Amino acid sequence: MAEERVQKLLAAAGFGSRRACETFIEAGRVMVNGKVIHLGDKADPARDSISLDGKLLHLKQEKIYIALNKPKGYLSDIDEEHPKPTVNDLIGLKEPLFAVGRLDLDSEGLVLMTNDGELANRLTHPRYKHEKEYEVFVIKQPDAEQLAIWQRGVVLEDGYRTLPAKVEVMNNAGGGSWLRITMREGKKRQIRKTGSRIGLPVAQIKRVRIGTLKLGSLRLGEWRYLSPAEVKRLREYAGLDKDEKTS
DSSP states (O other): OOOHHHHHHHHHHTOOOHHHHHHHHTOEEEEEHHHHHOOOOOEOHHHHTETTEEEOOOOOOOEEEEEEEOOOOSSSSSOTTOOOBHHHHHHHSSOOOEESSOOTTTTTEEEEEOHHHHHHHHOOHHHOOOOOEEEEESOOOOHHHHHHHHHHHOBBBTBBBBBOEEEEEEETTEEEEEEEEEOOOOTTTTTHHHHHHHHHOOOEEEEETTTEETTOOOOTTOEOOOOHHHHHHHHHHHHHHHHHOOO
């Protein structure tokens, strides 16, 4: 095997998205042949010893794809400042998987769990703008102007302007409403911040779709392996199969 950038090798081995693997390198956590490397360095896994936090890279591994219905109270990733259970605890496999499409502690719904670093990178990197769909309960019934503002994009407190989104009322319940929101980005707590910004406080968030993958009938806390057909559709949606054919 020829030399490749180490962040690409780490992603292919399931250590996370390529962007996440770049941060590991920048933090000095990655070594090649016993020496700390820098971002952009290359290695050949056929002859070089590559490790992250002392764990050796193994390229030849079976790809795992799991759909999980995350309940509230579980983190999408390990956070030393908040020692809560994570989505990996729900699955219980020996090999930690990367959570594609992270949800905050108080949100629930679809999370794709995989060790396919290339797919994870395609579905999470902001420049690809892949769709994610949510069912969101706001504690007030929105008027037409509020819906139009959300759809156009909202300037948040930090000055960031959200991308246009599809927002429609599913049904009203009590004094609030269930909204269906389809977005092509996913800043931290974006839905909650957007709702608060325009006077529609968010009480509940449930993600029901990531690209071509749907939550379906999975109950809270349940998970299942994706079928080969689902994996194929997701890879085609992410543009990976096309890249492979033309590379």
